[in-house]
Amino acid sequence: GQNIDQPTEMTATEGAIVQINCTYQTSGFNGLFWYQQHAGEAPTFLSYNVLDGLEEKGRFSSFLSRSKGYSYLLLKELQMKDSASYLCAVRDRTNAGKSTFGDGTTLTVKP
């Protein structure tokens, strides 16, 4: 099975940088997703890491270390609209297509 941990809440200041961590324990790893979810809306895809290293996409970057069971999402130049919940999800290799989600990190960006 999968066990995924991420902080429940984080607060940061507009214009700053914030790092949201995700640790996981899995019986068969086949990639890690990050999603953004604004209150009352559907999750939207941010990134998918399957190999170790950093992937950058504009203001957002995602890092993966498979040996440590660890990922982080880095948000730069924070904007008020970045206030949302950020969900980490791990894909299971043994069950094609199956992903397990963490409970999400609620990020509040303050002026």
Place this chain on the structure above:
Amino acid sequence: NAGVTQTPKFRVLKTGQSMTLLCAQDMNHEYMYWYRQDPGMGLRLIHYSVGEGTTAKGEVPDGYNVSRLKKQNFLLGLESAAPSQTSVYFCASSYSRQGKETQYFGPGTRLLVL
């Protein structure tokens, strides 16, 4: 492209009633999923499908059934609704290219069971 659409957007049921939630995608994706999300929690997988005519159980399948008769549609059925099934239901579909996967979510269905 409409992407992933869900019907209905909101529904109120009485305990014991049945209903079907419809998910449709026009992106020709092989994989489709049904999740539920309860307040303050992440998404939990109910059932999923890796192709037309196939379905599999997720983390919380009890009380739900699914069917994928057409590639573009994935139906979630509640045969006898219970208050514990009050939740927001999200459908998603995904594709994989060169080892990279992208998943798209529908807008959600808010279900209240009284």
